[in-house]
Amino acid sequence: MKKFKTLLGIATLTLSASVFAQAYPNKPITLVIPFAAGSGTDGVARNVAQKLSERLKQPVIVENKAGASAQIAAQYVAKAAPDGYTLFMTTNTSHSANPWMFKTLSYDPIKDFTPITRVGELPFALAVNPKLPVNTLPEFIEYAKKNPGKLSYATPNSTSLVAMETIKRISGIDVVGIPYKASPQAMTDLIAGQVQVYVVDLGSGMGALKSDRVRTLAVTTAKGSQSFPNVPSIASTVKGFDLTSWNGIFGPANLPRPIVDKLNTELQAVFADKDFQQKIAATGFELDPTKTPEEFAKYVDFQLKHWGEMLRGAGVKPE
Template sequence: MPLVTRRALAACLLAALGTSALTSAFAQSWPSGPINLVVPFAAGSGTDAVARIVAKRLGDRLKTQVLVDNRAGASAQIAAQYVAKAKPDGHTLFMTTNTSHSANPALFASLKYDPIKDFTPIARVGELPFALVVNGTSTARTLGDFIAQAKAQPGKFSYATPNSTSLVASETIKRIAGIDVVGVPYKSSPQALTDVIGGQIQMYVADLGSALPMMKAEKVRALGVTTRAPLKSLPGVPPIASAIPGFDLTSWNGLFGPAGLPAPIVERVNTELQAVLAEKEVQEQLAALGFEVWPSKTPAEFATYVQDQLTHWTDLIKRAGIRPE
């Protein structure tokens, strides 16, 4: 081998070893301060509640503060853009859902972030089922009742849409059931629930994290759950599919970092998160929200899942007849 080639090869190897050593040393010194856990929805939402439970225990294991940072608005776009531009040093993480990473690319004609290229997948956390709710004093006792009332008053009923799951579920119900219900955008789930309780909105497909307390207080009534099978957390409430055949939709929740997050930090967060989600107390706290723990085993598995869900939600949105804004 020519001398120049040997020298060039040796330089490349030293550079690679140097980069590896620097990355490893950086990861070992991490975290060097508080971690900012960005949430794309308002305080009181289901994702916020899950984030606060996970943040406390993750911070304990990493021996630092994990601070929940709510950046609600624009269907999770504000938070997604913020994280996409953040420095990939492990001190900004993103707990988000299918809204930012599965649905938005098909709901908006132009996004200022790429759900695949601009983020580093770390781990799936689980699923947060949704339920169709109406005012607690409504005369509709079943989903069939509500559909009949909506058909009798076309254009008179409205539904809330603070996130993509609510929007896609509601539009799918409209299409299959053949009802004319008007969508009203909201910034957060608590605001939407307030207006359902106040009578300004007649229907809302709500995340259980925010809606369960209102159900227990009988301020809202659940007429159906979005999952194909009944939920243990809502005994007696049938799947929406029992009235609308073929309906099956739920919301996933996962943890990301900005693109370029060093692999040792990704692995560390994944490992610690797996340990947190295995804790009985954490599982009980999340179950009380209606949340179903379903962690991915590896970051690579989660990355594949995210890509598959992007395809799945794009198809759901097209079939619901929703046009990009």
């Protein structure tokens, strides 16, 4: 009898979750972003939200919760009800880098979230203020060596930080890091000359990178960038360098599997939409979704270990 009751309870819970998924969603969904409006992740999220809303027949509202290196947003989603109405579009900052950059975190990147799908990757580019007398990355490194401690770089996210700290360590240059809360402000200060160099994501920096307001010296991916086919990779100067920023969607821990599957299915349809693909490509974002939540979970676990190695290699110590 006891065994029968246990099985009955499991069956009831499974049936309840299935029925709930069939009715889901019946109200607006919030898609939380850990960065400010105008950031690369924000741009991708708004395109995803628009198309997902059309498919689910419910508003998908983007909510920016920037600050504390994505910790504010991560903690908020981790504590949200696992009902599918609070989702998290985030990057390697919250789930790959933070566990190695901070001695204590208010969330666990693995245990506190339910992976739904990877969206893709966002390459970065190294840009300098045009008044700096350099036109190539080797010239920048040579100039920095002659002016130790006199140059500064903007760092609003983990990718920018790791990129510059790796270049500093391998090249033996002394450039001062200046923390920023958001990518748009970092770019504004680069253009104004408040900082002299910035490794910026293509999503938020595309307009400036293709103008004369900054000088684009190199891209962070070893394979180069389709958006900047004539710009060399950092690897052509700094051997072995290859860095990008991944982007994915999570729910809180214990999100019912039927909800996860429904969201994954609808998001795959969004990613296959030609209009969506064109809009995303224009931002420099490289769409590369995982097919299943399990595939994404394995990727997140791998990236957590990978970023630990990169941060240790760059000499970045937890605060």
